[in-house]
Amino acid sequence: xxxxxxxxxxxxxxxxxxxxxxxxxxxxxxxxxxxxxxxxxxxxxxxxxxxxxxxxxxxxxxxxxxxxxxxxxxxxxxxxxxxxxxxxxxxxxxxxxxxxxxxxxxxxxxxxxxxxxxxxxxxxxxxxxxxxxxxxxxxxxxxxxxxxxxxxxxxxxxxxxxxxxxxxxxxxxxxxxxxxxxxxxxxxxxxxxxxxxx
Numbered sequence: 001x002x003x004x005x006x007x008x009x010x011x012x013x014x015x016x017x018x019x020x021x022x023x024x025x026x027x028x029x030x031x032x033x034x035x036x037x038x039x040x041x042x043x044x045x046x047x048x049x050x051x052x053x054x055x056x057x058x059x060x061x062x063x064x065x066x067x068x069x070x071x072x073x074x075x076x077x078x079x080x081x082x083x084x085x086x087x088x089x090x091x092x093x094x095x096x097x098x099x100x101x102x103x104x105x106x107x108x109x110x111x112x113x114x115x116x117x118x119x120x121x122x123x124x125x126x127x128x129x130x131x132x133x134x135x136x137x138x139x140x141x142x143x144x145x146x147x148x149x150x151x152x153x154x155x156x157x158x159x160x161x162x163x164x165x166x167x168x169x170x171x172x173x174x175x176x177x178x179x180x181x182x183x184x185x186x187x188x189x190x191x192x193x194x195x196x197x198x
Contacts, residue, residue: 084113
């Protein structure tokens with residue numbers, strides 16, 4: 001992409017593929033270089049989603065909300081390992097009763113797995129439709145917040161929405177999940193883009 005006024009590179013570009021498998025192969029073949037510069041390939045996101053403060057963050061963790069009682073870690077692994085290798089799977093439980101609180105976190109060994117999953121907002125886990133979003137650490141949420149302020153002059157995360165999946169914590173952007181961060185409402189598209197290192 002070029003700056004229309006200065007006619008110089010803006011430091012990123014897009015490659016559109018005919019098939020999703022080609023995108024998968026390109027992302028899997030990392031690292032890439034363009035003109036001897038290292039570039040970071042990422043799946044493109046829709047224009048509407050790109051306005052969200054955490055849309056461009058590279059994360060390895062997802063939030064799975066609305067899981068039904070009886071859902072265990074193996075249900076999550078069985079569903080999400082088709083996207084990539086999982087490192088940690090946590091079903092959040094109530095301390096007193098040990099019942100699940102209706103949400104979970106899954107951490108992957110590669111951020112591209114999260115980007116692939118985030119393309120689709122809802123996934124079926126243990127026979128139940130669950131909402132899936134990128135999960136952010138407190139540091140990542142602070143980073144997204146400060147970059148959003150720089151872009152719009154506001155610290156509001158997408159209207160400050162939040163949700164409560166059978167627990168008492170806010171899981172909207174900027175919320176927390178029992179000290180584990182929160183999630184962002186970011187959904188990816190089907191193009192493959194990359195940005196240079198300078």
